[in-house]
Amino acid sequence: MQSTSKRLRIRMRSLEQSSTQESSAHIIASSSDLLSEFLLLRLPIKSLLKFKSVSKRWLSLITDPHFSRRKNHMNPTPAASALFLSRPSPLANPLFTFIPLDPSQTTPPFTSLTFTDHPRGIEILQSCNGLFCCSSIEYNDSYNLKYYIYNPTTKHFTTLPPLSGGVVLGINLAFDPSESHVYKVVCVQSCESSYDHVLIHIYSSETGPWRASGGPFSAPASMDFSGGVFWNGAIHWVSPREASLYFDLREETVREMLMPSLPDGFDERVIRYFGESLGHLHLVEIYEDFTSQLKVYEMERDRSGWFLKFRVDLNGVAVVFPDLIEGYLEENDYYHYSFSILCVVRGEREEDSFLVLHIPGKIIGYNFNSKSYQEILDTDCPLTFDRSYAFQYIESLSLV
């Protein structure tokens, strides 16, 4: 810090000698270093997007990769400020309902994805630390799917190179701006030569084209490779019946992910939420229809197991939001609740962590610590138990 400001001071002195009549404001704006250091880096991203149109120099500064990296360093793991809820519409481009989680989010960056033209539209596959992995929608022609990496804040996108080989089982984005500005995309394809084996290819934003990583490996038949979650340097996939796996991007190895033991009488996992927030990996499983307690588990940093992090009393939620109740079993005094978990959002401070729940007709926020509720939005978006229809939105200038 000292050497930087010394450099700036020297540069400033020479500026001052040459332009004694100019205002301090103009002097600051004339120097890219001073402008970035004093002002641009301290502005919210939305303001920076507006100020792209001030002048060519400001545009160049704000879109500069070095600038976006410095901005990321100032706030390495921002939490989601909103969610996008996908509403498929069979004949048109899917619409996205914007769920603001922060008062600063007053306008959605988009309502549907139109950054490139496709007759049946574009859908989001995954959100990862500010970037989206998207694909075109085709009904009969899954071999011609196009995949994109899209920054919803800057509206810039890149088209991934085409894939050859077996059926694509999943495309997953691995991006951690606090570690590197480079993102990687992990593609899992079925192995053409062996029906129960799969193969991984990796694309890197730095080194380019798809390259095979390791050889074919045997994969559980029930594994959903499209629902991967990136956390702690690896893509994690859960399997309902067999072993869950994770792919470590540093070592490029596939390992088994320890999961909580199944309760007695169950041979299949019922996963209601699996996602990441602010560097924590969360899991919610619900086995009984008439459960009144929602348990949020978090994975240990060293992946040695899971621990109970938050507990939600659904009976308490139902008192405030009776729409949550779908059925009532009088003889046992059990309630059957109808809801979908959209996101477990961690706060910078523990007490700011909350749950985003989709109940019939509403999106609500529930603070784990204070047990207080907030109605976020009324919505007629239908409830679904498909895990991947809510995507985190994190403002970012990261380059694609």
Next chain:
Amino acid sequence: MITLRSSDGETFDLDEVVAVELQTIKNMMEDRCAESVIPVPNVEGKILAKVIEYCKKHVKSTAKAEEHALSDADLKAWDSDFIKLDQATLFDLIMAANYLDIKSLLDLLCQTVADMIKGKSPEEIRKIFNIKNDFTPEEEKEIRRENQWAFE
């Protein structure tokens, strides 16, 4: 006792304990090249006065002497009053705080100005910084279209 002289000849006497808040002056003192009167050629009298006012307040707050120590809340309140200045003065202060290397003052001033301008339109920004719009109307329209939601 250290004496600073502004670009327009005003002099200011400072206790050493205040003078060391200005890193540039502190370095000069440590290098033993501090004369009896230190010239500050880049900074006008009225701006230097403000800088010194800030440093005096902030030194008192870190003093061990309990009766002069201000609580964090009081200091924050004092800072909020201190920055109620016109934009031109704030920019002059930023330049001075940078030259004299007073990190806490520089951070306070920069964040204040950033908060003042964050809601402004690109046209207002150009006026404040005396910047020429070098986009063609088509170019400007395209950039605005791409980032339209940020304007709402």
